[in-house]
Amino acid sequence: MTEPVTLRERLRALPTFPRPGLPVLDPGAAPATPHELFTTWLDDAIETGVLAPHAVVLSTADAAGNVHARTVILKDVTDEGWWFASQSGGPKGRDLEANPHASMTFLWPGRGRQVRVTGTAAPADPETSRADFLARPDLSRAAGLVDRQSEPLGSLAEYDAAFAAALQAVTADRGLVAPGWTAFVLAPTDVEFWQASDDGPHVRLRYREADAGWATGLLWP
Numbered sequence: 001m002t003e004p005v006t007l008r009e010r011l012r013a014l015p016t017f018p019r020p021g022l023p024v025l026d027p028g029a030a031p032a033t034p035h036e037l038f039t040t041w042l043d044d045a046i047e048t049g050v051l052a053p054h055a056v057v058l059s060t061a062d063a064a065g066n067v068h069a070r071t072v073i074l075k076d077v078t079d080e081g082w083w084f085a086s087q088s089g090g091p092k093g094r095d096l097e098a099n100p101h102a103s104m105t106f107l108w109p110g111r112g113r114q115v116r117v118t119g120t121a122a123p124a125d126p127e128t129s130r131a132d133f134l135a136r137p138d139l140s141r142a143a144g145l146v147d148r149q150s151e152p153l154g155s156l157a158e159y160d161a162a163f164a165a166a167l168q169a170v171t172a173d174r175g176l177v178a179p180g181w182t183a184f185v186l187a188p189t190d191v192e193f194w195q196a197s198d199d200g201p202h203v204r205l206r207y208r209e210a211d212a213g214w215a216t217g218l219l220w221p
């Protein structure tokens with residue numbers, strides 16, 4: 001057999017999911033809320049060793065409609081929504097201030113699964129943000145205190161100096177909180193669960209916010 005040579009051929013030859021052995025999404029057995037199904041899938045991803053199952057692509061858009069996406073860490077899922085934390089003064093914070101519409105995309109390829117959470121994101125109250133910051137390890141608190149995220153950086157040495165000063169500050173004062181550190185919660189209006197199958201079509205189940213709870217429906221794959 002000839003080896004694929006062009007990039008196009010190599011990409012075409014790559015597997016996407018570990019088939020067979022994928023789990024099955026049974027729409028008839030779906031729980032009443034997307035929160036419950038998400039938690040079940042997240043637990044499954046953790047238990048089956050998916051790397052960084054809590055890493056999620058967060059998409060935002062500015063007031064002009066320019067879209068920006070980046071990975072963040074999922075901090076929690078509660079009745080209020082899906083939580084993450086960041087500097088509020090950086091690009092994503094500015095986007096959300098101008099336009100709260102946002103979306104999270106989880107990909108757990110080892111399980112053939114994608115989840116899309118769409119809604120509006122809002123900053124939590126200052127006490128929640130403060131608690132999130134203080135729960136971070138020293139190095140993460142120092143990185144948070146440096147701030148200036150996504151601004152142009154002159155040299156690595158410049159960052160090293162700022163980080164060293166921040167580390168000294170957070171270890172000297174264990175109650176010190178970075179002023180811009182913010183916990184955000186994405187309150188969903190729409191959550192879609194996508195499950196690849198071993199041999200049939202992909203199954204897509206959408207939850208939409210309804211007057212009383214959540215309405216579910218299938219989507220064409």
Ligand SMILES: Cc1cc2nc3c(=O)[nH]c(=O)nc-3n(C[C@H](O)[C@H](O)[C@H](O)COP(=O)(O)O)c2cc1C
Pocket residue numbers: 052055068069070071072073074084085086087090091092093149150
């Ligand atoms: C696996 C992973 C996890 C990350 N987690 C966070 C996070 O929880 N919060 C955060 O602000 N940035 C996180 N980042 C960095 C962001 O992807 C991004 O570079 C940074 O937040 C600046 O984004 P912005 O310029 O769009 O505001 C993470 C990056 C990776 C690769």
